[in-house]
Amino acid sequence: MGERPQQSTPAAQSTVKKAIATRDAYGEALLELGRQRKDIVVLDADLSGSTKTGKFAKAFPDRFYNVGISEQDLIGTASGLSLTGKLPFASTFAVFETGRAWEQIRQTVCYSNLNVKLVATHSGITVGEDGASHQSVEDVALMRVLPNMTVIVPADAHETKQVIHAIADSYGPFYVRLGRAKVPVVMPDDYTFQISKSFTFHLGKDANIVAMGIMVSAALEAAKILRDEGIDVGVINMSTVKPLDNEALLKASSACRLIVTAEEHSIIGGLGSAVSEFLSENNPTKVLRIGIKDDFGCSGTSDELLHLYGLTADNLVRSIKEALA
Amino acid sequence: MKTQLSAKDIDELTEKARSLRIEILKMLTEAGSGHTGGSLSAADIVTVLYFYKMRHKPANPEWRERDRFILSKGHAAPVLYAALALSGYFDKALLKTLRKIGSPLQGHPCSCKLPGVEISTGSLGQGLSIANGIAMGIKMDGLSSRVYCLLGDGEIQEGQVWEAAMTAAHYRLDNLCAIIDNNGLQIDGHCCDVMHIEPIVNKWEAFGWHVIDIDGHDIKAILDALNKAETLKGKPTMIVARTIKGKGVSFFEGKVEYHGLAPTRDELEMALKELHR
Numbered sequence: 001m002g003e004r005p006q007q008s009t010p011a012a013q014s015t016v017k018k019a020i021a022t023r024d025a026y027g028e029a030l031l032e033l034g035r036q037r038k039d040i041v042v043l044d045a046d047l048s049g050s051t052k053t054g055k056f057a058k059a060f061p062d063r064f065y066n067v068g069i070s071e072q073d074l075i076g077t078a079s080g081l082s083l084t085g086k087l088p089f090a091s092t093f094a095v096f097e098t099g100r101a102w103e104q105i106r107q108t109v110c111y112s113n114l115n116v117k118l119v120a121t122h123s124g125i126t127v128g129e130d131g132a133s134h135q136s137v138e139d140v141a142l143m144r145v146l147p148n149m150t151v152i153v154p155a156d157a158h159e160t161k162q163v164i165h166a167i168a169d170s171y172g173p174f175y176v177r178l179g180r181a182k183v184p185v186v187m188p189d190d191y192t193f194q195i196s197k198s199f200t201f202h203l204g205k206d207a208n209i210v211a212m213g214i215m216v217s218a219a220l221e222a223a224k225i226l227r228d229e230g231i232d233v234g235v236i237n238m239s240t241v242k243p244l245d246n247e248a249l250l251k252a253s254s255a256c257r258l259i260v261t262a263e264e265h266s267i268i269g270g271l272g273s274a275v276s277e278f279l280s281e282n283n284p285t286k287v288l289r290i291g292i293k294d295d296f297g298c299s300g301t302s303d304e305l306l307h308l309y310g311l312t313a314d315n316l317v318r319s320i321k322e323a324l325a
Numbered sequence: 326m327k328t329q330l331s332a333k334d335i336d337e338l339t340e341k342a343r344s345l346r347i348e349i350l351k352m353l354t355e356a357g358s359g360h361t362g363g364s365l366s367a368a369d370i371v372t373v374l375y376f377y378k379m380r381h382k383p384a385n386p387e388w389r390e391r392d393r394f395i396l397s398k399g400h401a402a403p404v405l406y407a408a409l410a411l412s413g414y415f416d417k418a419l420l421k422t423l424r425k426i427g428s429p430l431q432g433h434p435c436s437c438k439l440p441g442v443e444i445s446t447g448s449l450g451q452g453l454s455i456a457n458g459i460a461m462g463i464k465m466d467g468l469s470s471r472v473y474c475l476l477g478d479g480e481i482q483e484g485q486v487w488e489a490a491m492t493a494a495h496y497r498l499d500n501l502c503a504i505i506d507n508n509g510l511q512i513d514g515h516c517c518d519v520m521h522i523e524p525i526v527n528k529w530e531a532f533g534w535h536v537i538d539i540d541g542h543d544i545k546a547i548l549d550a551l552n553k554a555e556t557l558k559g560k561p562t563m564i565v566a567r568t569i570k571g572k573g574v575s576f577f578e579g580k581v582e583y584h585g586l587a588p589t590r591d592e593l594e595m596a597l598k599e600l601h602r
Contacts, residue, residue, distance in 0.1 A: 041465075062465070063465070065461065065496070067488070067492050068488075068491065068492070068495075070488035070491070070492070072450075072451075072488060073454045073457075073485055073488035073489050073491075076451050076453070076455045076457070076458065076485065077458040077461070077489075079454070079458055080444075080456060080457055080458015080460070080461065080462065081459070081461055081462045082458070083443060083444060083455070083458065083459050084458075084459055084461075084462025084463055084465075086462050086465070103448060104451055104454075104485070107445065107446075107447070107451060108445065108455060111437070112435075112437060113437055
């Protein structure tokens, strides 16, 4: 990743930073939590090296459980631990955690409203070469539909650390969606994450991009290009996808004539759907959904895949211009 | 927690199991739907657990040092509800509300709605993993509490059960004792016709469990097995309880159709006559 272009707001200017994978930030956050709190336990299903829970496992072997390649058992075991007052973090790849064990999450974690934290890595197509079997573009939809579940998709490593600490302090089921690939740090140094609060980098008069995860970075880049061309486009990091920050959406949709959602996820059931559902009922506004269009991923480098599926600043620019024309 | 049964204890527990069966039949008839056969087959096991073996405080369901009971075969909710009511967790009058709108007694147990229910169950195959997690947490806390998990025999067709079987053995969860209510029937027929589950004992032994094979309607045999499980260190115990579906009511016994049917008023009357005999 090259340097980010200059942005017009102080917050966006701080985007000229290094790139770190959110899974790495998760590994570090778990270590911090492990030192601070004795009730934290971590579970994994044979992917602790990839999800970065292995760091916790090494530091706190008595509080780490590897259940082997058994995601359904992973969720049940984490649930049982929560019933004894422990604070379990259960991790594996997003496609396995939310897909293979969906019904366990529904029946045991959500229906019983347990204090279980599901933190999945390797979400989206930026998993890369492993291909569609390991790329999850449906997980947010699967988690969003569950009662009691809060869904968070951090934009960068900086936000990820704060998210992990925040959910440790908040009771209930949480799903946090992390990635494999390095992503630029885009959130300002003084940013403080709050559950269900979005962050507006800039409020645009022509359009506003509501983005989650790695697409926040692409959205900032697109907005810069468009503003240089005289089109005022804002960017909102909607890191909590459920419950949505309704206030921010009302404000953004009232300020412009086009809302654009950007997600490394299917446009069916994810952020685009969530935003459309809210706006159609509360402030009907044209919504353009940028994401995976009812498709599976495939093998390739993460950059190649982002281009192939149109998850780039350039495609955002092109799509927004067309929609505004 | 007591470990030795006197003749008087056996009489009392037999009487208690009879009371459980009566409450099960009454609440199911009142509800007009529900799972009769598998509730009756588990009545003796649940009786020994709730009224003799388990350390629990009905007035304080969250008591930290309690033994835990997970009803993995959640469709047998009536036997759990009867045990909780007769233990004093809630007023027996509430049993009449089973499966009715607004009742905490949901068709399958819901922990958010009814104190004493450790975890919501009903979707088969999930309880043993949960029991494992509880057993791990209890060990981490250095508590002597024990975890009991009751599974159906058809339920062990679920793959997750075998994931959990491996986990329990791998982590040497000797504070866990699971029990299979082996009544031999499932909704679509005999387990051996629908999907073979035998040899159950060999399977669990091969998965690293200590297995005790008993008559699941013999009060003394149930308690002996639960006691024996407590003395076994380094591995979890599975009690394979050979039971009769619909046990206690002659015209329900061994009848597959009463897996998911509630008694009619007439059947209830006849059943109560048999049980009071």
